[in-house]
Amino acid sequence: MFLGMQGTDGLLFKLLIYGLLIGIGFVYLYPLLYMGVYSFKSLDDLLNPLVNWIPTQFYTGNYEQANKVMDFFSTLMETLYVTVLPALAQTAVAAVVGYGLARFDFKGKKIIFVLVLATFIIPPQVTLIPRYIFFNELNILGSLSAFLLPATFGQGLNSAIFILIFYQFFRAVPKALEEAAQLDGAGHFRIFFTIALPMALPAIIISFLFSFVWYWNETYLAAIYFGDALTTLPLQLQKFVATYQKMFPAEMGVSGGNQLNEGIKMAGTVLSILPLLIVYFITQRWFVEGVDRSGITGE
Template sequence: MRTILSDAKGRRFLTKRRIRQARNLVLGKEINQGLVFKLILYAVLIITSYIYMNPMLKMLVKMVMNVKDLVDPTVTWVPSSIYLGHVAEAWKLLNYENSLMISLFIAVSVAVLHCISCGLAGYALARLDVPFKRTIFFLLMLAFIIPPQVIILPTIMVYTKLGLNGHLITLILPSIFGFGVKGALFVVIFRQFFMTHSKSLEEAARIDGATALKFYFRVMFPLARPAILVVFLFSFVWTWNDTYYPRMFLSPTGDMPLAMKMTFIDTALGQFIQNGGFPEYMAEPIKMGASFLTILPPVLIYLFAQRYFIESVERTGLVE
């Protein structure tokens, strides 16, 4: 009798243990360790990735379709052959070599100047006892509220008086002073980063007789590589994709960056179609090719700098 009872208890114990193991496998000891949570997480990630990647994939497929595939409704994702004529046509319409050099010159210049000017401002707000520092920081935060449309007319008037309207320098000049919403954001990024460092470095430099500027350029600026990388990439991509300021300051008949060229591609394609250059259904793949050529440089930069960019964001204090 005792043997039977002990066997029954043993079986109940094994059953409970197996149920507990199965529950831990499905639900997990913690909510983020179970199979159900992981399946839901991966489903959300796959769906979100598809939402973002679907337009990119359609763009890549459409721009390499030949004429036969374009008029065939059964061809959606896999073209019968790779045709690069649409990309070549978009290259000509964008005047790609010239526009690419202009975009790179503007974006790199603005990004470098933002790193210098906003780095100095962020260091001053984080480490120096400057007069009215709280008021200055409040005004800096206020810059996020003021839209660029409010100050665009006075800016155009100033540029016109200086004889700069229509020149590429008008797109670079604001970054020298950390002007606008972008400058305010980058100053905050540098300020948050510099506030994470100990003041012992600064005190040691003062004992050695170093001035604030010397200490900044010799010690703090080299240590700010994570913040510099974040600001550089943000500024580069922001400037590369900007079409508002080029429309305001540059002439539509002069040299233009790629993003602004894209805004006129519909007009150029319409003229070609009216003049009998190609049929109307050829316009969409040419637009896709132009879009691909426009976003290609930032995508390549991000692919190479992705790892360092993510590490830099974590070290700047933005995710705290």
């Protein structure tokens, strides 16, 4: 009963596994719980040492101020514009490149494969200055083209990972299907669009979602390439304190007043990650299936 026997798990083993899972889950959920609770705390609750996890009232003033500071809905539309288009372009190009490397033999194929891997191995900080100078000469700084153009040519954020995912996935597709289509008179483009792509749906989902999240969370390159022309929610979160102090200057001699507190900071943080959480909850089934069936495992 405690140690298990004949292929059955004992009580001791189950307690160990569930205890480990609960501990890991708590480590991941604690920051979210902390942000959620403190974002609904009023200033009185924050100053009251007796109020810990359960606020005395459902206070939404923190979100009202954070919404004004971040200009949430306008910034959200701009963030989607900056992330969705490059993610779509990167996924489409990675699918084409991965299919070409997996299905065709040509001179220089190994060299191209090595170059793809090199773009993933070389730290992006090494190529930052040359790329910035190049983009400046092309006059695309301050526009979406700074993200969209590299993604279109297979040089987006971590594009090598997605190319390898599609490469591994297309290698697992039986060649008999393509040979049968060729006997029916189908060309390479028709085979790619009617046979390969529908079977690569898990790889498409996982590539797009990962690409979407990485473009969403990218603040370093976005700040350098876009400047003040474009902004995103993570960039607004970085400037949250400075923007708040400009919009709500603290009144002299007034205790509390418009001073920035932890509840408002947590509300701004929740607003910045809320769209990603909604996207994950909507797509979690396809996301998990994509990870399980994509070319990462070759199954």
